[in-house]
Structures are given as C-alpha cells and as structure tokens.
Amino acid sequence: MSSSFSLPKRLVSVPIFAIQLLLIHSVSSLNLTNDYLNHKCAVSEGNYKPGGKYEENLNFLTKSVSTYDLPDGFIRISRGDAPDSVTIILQCRGDSYESKCSSCFATALAGFRRKCHRHKGGIIWYDQCLLIISSINNENSRKIDYKNSFSMHNPKNVNEDPESFIKKTRDFLNELVLKAIKPDGVNLVYYASGEKSLGTKKLYAMVQCAQDTLQCRKCLEWNIMELPKCCNGKQGARFLSTSCNVRYELYPFLRTLKTV
Incomplete structure (x- = not known):
C-alpha cells in the first residue's frame, strides 16, 4: 500500500504545529490536544461510487469500530472481496485507549472523509491516533513503512x-x-x-x-x-x-x- 500514495514522502516543520508550540507558556501545562497532523490519499486505489458495494462495506466497518471498547487502542478489521474489500487499521496513542480512542477514531474518520473524499484508501494522522483505510488486504502483519x-x-x-x-x-x-x-x-x-x-x-x-x-x-x-x-x-x-x-x-x- 505504501507505494500508492501521491504526496511527498516527508513533511517537515508543519506550520500549525510550530504555532501551537510557540503558544505554550509553561512546561507544566499539558498539551492534550488532538490536532490534525497530516494525511495522504491513496490515489492509485481509485475512488468508490456512492451507493456501491465498497461504500456499503466501508460504512459497515466504520459503524462496527465505533461500537468497540478498544481497550488496547488498536484494531484491524476487513470486510468484502476485491475490488470492493475494505480494511481499516486504527492505532491510538498509548495514553488514549478505550473511550478516548473511540473519540479519536470519530475525529479521524470525519477528517478522512473530508480530505480524501470518496478515495478507496488513505492515511490520516492526528495527535492521538492513526487511521488507515485501504482496499488492499494482503497481510496480517505489516512490514516497516519507510515511505509514508x-x-x-x-x-x-x-x-x-x-x-x-x-x-x-x-x-x-x-x-x-x-x-x-x-x-x-x-x-x-x-x-x-x-x-x-x-x-x-x-x-x-x-x-x-x-x-x-x-x-x-x-x-x-x-x-x-x-x-x-x-x-x-x-x-x-x-x-x-x-x-x-x-x-x-x-x-x-x-x-x-x-x-x-
């Protein structure tokens, strides 16, 4: 999946993050934000049509994930067969499990739908979680992603x-x-x-x-x-x-x- 993304390999010194850091007045204050950090849309995986089988599978999975407790802050779930198969991978930060993880998933999913509208695949990073959506499901464990x-x-x-x-x-x-x-x-x-x-x-x-x-x-x-x-x-x-x-x-x- 890593070879299918169209944006540059690396984004350095994101301005929003820099501004946020400049506003910190004390080292004792916690920065418990869940700011958007970055995203990449999987252009090569194509787009899905409204009302199609892919959208049906995607909606089923997103509703399923939203009902889970996510006690260890991670889930990998798939549904359907190619070309309409969907895989969702969610990894929450180590201090953001259970309800905090579910909340971050909702935020990340909404952000993904805005930034990768009707793309079959993509990645979005927030402070407290990472969300991957893909039409490719060929591994139970992923090799190190050096590209994204x-x-x-x-x-x-x-x-x-x-x-x-x-x-x-x-x-x-x-x-x-x-x-x-x-x-x-x-x-x-x-x-x-x-x-x-x-x-x-x-x-x-x-x-x-x-x-x-x-x-x-x-x-x-x-x-x-x-x-x-x-x-x-x-x-x-x-x-x-x-x-x-x-x-x-x-x-x-x-x-x-x-x-x-």
Whole structure:
C-alpha cells in the first residue's frame, strides 16, 4: 500500500504545529490536544461510487469500530472481496485507549472523509491516533513503512550545550525502545513513555509501534536515526510513519507516563 500514495514522502516543520508550540507558556501545562497532523490519499486505489458495494462495506466497518471498547487502542478489521474489500487499521496513542480512542477514531474518520473524499484508501494522522483505510488486504502483519513518514519539530533550539542534549535525548529514546518491546505479561505493548531530568529541565518522551507492525525495534531505531536529519538541537520533535513513531519535548504532552 505504501507505494500508492501521491504526496511527498516527508513533511517537515508543519506550520500549525510550530504555532501551537510557540503558544505554550509553561512546561507544566499539558498539551492534550488532538490536532490534525497530516494525511495522504491513496490515489492509485481509485475512488468508490456512492451507493456501491465498497461504500456499503466501508460504512459497515466504520459503524462496527465505533461500537468497540478498544481497550488496547488498536484494531484491524476487513470486510468484502476485491475490488470492493475494505480494511481499516486504527492505532491510538498509548495514553488514549478505550473511550478516548473511540473519540479519536470519530475525529479521524470525519477528517478522512473530508480530505480524501470518496478515495478507496488513505492515511490520516492526528495527535492521538492513526487511521488507515485501504482496499488492499494482503497481510496480517505489516512490514516497516519507510515511505509514508514525516517529521515535525519545535521551532526553538536548545541554547545550553546542544550536543549534550542531543546525546541524552537519543539515549533516552533508545532506553524507551527497550521498554516498548519488552513483553508486559503475555502481551507486547509496543509503547513506552517516561521523563528524565536534564539539570533544571525535564525531558518527556514516548515511542510506539502499531500493534500489527513487524520488527518494532528496527522501526523505532530507524525513526530515532531519522530525527537528526530534521530536528537536531530542537527543544521538541517527533518522527511519524504508519508503522511507528517517536516524540520528545521539554514539557509534558501525555495524560500518563509509564516511567522507565
């Protein structure tokens, strides 16, 4: 599916995000928004006609997902046969499960319908969830999606010893990766978050893989390696794909932290 999207591979420094960060007055204030981040429409999958079988399958699935509790913040569900098969993949952020995940799904679905009107497939990212809709369903687990990725960063640079900040941030993210891939009981959570003291400041970070992604560790380590290309020395940054994402900030941005 990743090869079918028409928009550029990467979007760096989204203006809305930059403006939002500039408006933050205190590191103690939580940024619990669910802002739209980015989208890509799968042009090569074509469009569906009103009242057709594809729309019927899509509507059935979206209604089904809206009734689920989503306790682990993830669902992959399919219905129908080609060329009218529909697959929905929803991955919510690690602090946005259950009712918060259902709410984000409703927001993302409405956004998808506006931005990819009658497209059979596409991707849309929000702060608290990722939604993929596709007419292609050929894998139960997805390989790492290197193509559909983008980065965002705080416009402000770190003023004090940026090289030390960069190293400590990278080390902390890698520490969280090990936590994310460690089984929690019998399950793989693929999510970890935490905070770390940096002198008078605190660094907040999270890492997460979509639960149907193969090679979670490899995906997260790739994201961490990509961060310097856009965001070296920035006070906050994130790198997102459909497979995994990483983020760090100098202010808390999650409801709860799973401290390392």
